[in-house]
Amino acid sequence: MVSAPHEAMHRIFQEYPNLFSKLSHVLGLELPPPVSAELLTVDLTENEPLERRVDTLLRIETQNDGPFLLVIEAQGKKDPGKTASWPYYVTYLNNKYRLPVLLLVICQDHATATWAARPITIGLPQWPTVTTRPLVAGPHNMPVITNVAEARKDLALATLSAITHADNPDVDAILKTMSVALRDTPESIAEPIVELIAQGLGNRPAAQQWRNLVAVDLSFYTSPLSEEIRDEGRTQGRTEGRTEGRVERGAADILLVLGARGIAIGNRAREKITACTDPELLSQWLVRAAVAATGDEVFGEEQTSADR
Structure with a gap:
């Protein structure tokens, strides 16, 4: 099953196709400046039953060297099957489009990044026929951005x-930087970023930190995540309201039953009933009030001399 972090790691390139031009510099790969980027179909299925799909596929146009294809794969863990599928993707796409192909792998942990960066060779040990060398981005080489101005410079x-x-010990500072950087950003730009970060964090503890930041720092946005947080708040408010109403009615019902039966109670007992916030306890007292001979019997063994 595809996870949310997996989707976020490659979908960000669908939202921001030009992101790779900045990322290539971070990874030490010098490429001509791109002039455009086009999203292509990710389906690499042939006529045979076997279905093959890459995560994201872009056609990048450059100023001087012409176009090339960029395959983005989000990798959450080591997968021996990729030693066969990644070379297939590269050779198939090169054959289909007759364009150079670059394979980019995005990871969230060092072990997976180290594994993904190893060249994949096909052929004899002394003479590899095909060598696939993925370009890998992960926690080992991506900058840790905790400066708001730096984040605003390139939000993607x-x-x-x-x-x-996402697993960095300083992730709280990273997320706080992002929430501050997005405060003055138009909603149309901030919304996909808010959602992508939420997806990328998955079910990690930092996901709740991001939800809290969105609820406070970005409360004026109407992204799906913001609306979900607000809905949770409204639901909690309704639940609390129903509980308070149930408590008030419970106390009033006890006093009403005792009054209708002509059973007098002292001020301390009345205060104890109206001050009680436990709906279940009030229900027990209401049942006793219907059969009690005195006000003291409503409280049963809970009654103390101070209440009498």
């Missing part, structure tokens, strides 16, 4: 950095 790169550093 800062977002990818936050996703790849």
Whole structure:
């Protein structure tokens, strides 16, 4: 089953196709400046039954060297099957589009990044016929951005950095930086970033930290995550309201039953009933009030001399 972090690690390139031009510099790969980027179909299925899909596929146009294809794969853990599928993706796409192919792998942990960066060779040990060398971005080489001005300079790169550093001990500072950087950002720009970071954090503890930041720092946005947080708040408020109403009615019902039966109670007992906030206890007292001979019997063994 595809996880939310997996989706966020490659979907960010669908939202921001030009992100790779900045990322390539971070990874030490010098490429000509791109002039455009086009999202292509990710389906690599042939006529045979076997279905093959990459995570994201972009056609990048450059100023001087012409176009190339960028395959983005989000990798959450080591997968021996990739030693066969990644070379297939590269050779198939090169054959289909007749364009150079670059394979980029996005990871969130050092072990997976180290594994993914190893060249994959096909052929004899002394003479490899095909060598696939993935370009890997992960916590080992992505910048840790905790400066608001730096984050605002390139929000897409800062977002990818936050996703790849989801397990960083300083992730709280990274997320706080992002929430502050987004405060003055138009909602149309901030909304996908808010959602991508939420996806990228998955079910990690930092996900709740991000939800809290969205609820406070970005409370004026109407993104799906913001609305979900607000709905939770409204639901909690309704639940608390129902509980308070139930308590008030419970206390009033006890006094009403005792009054109708002509059973007098002292001020201390009346205060004890009206001050009680436990709906279940009030229900017990109401049942006793219907059969009690005196006010003291309503409280049963709970009654003390101070209440009489």
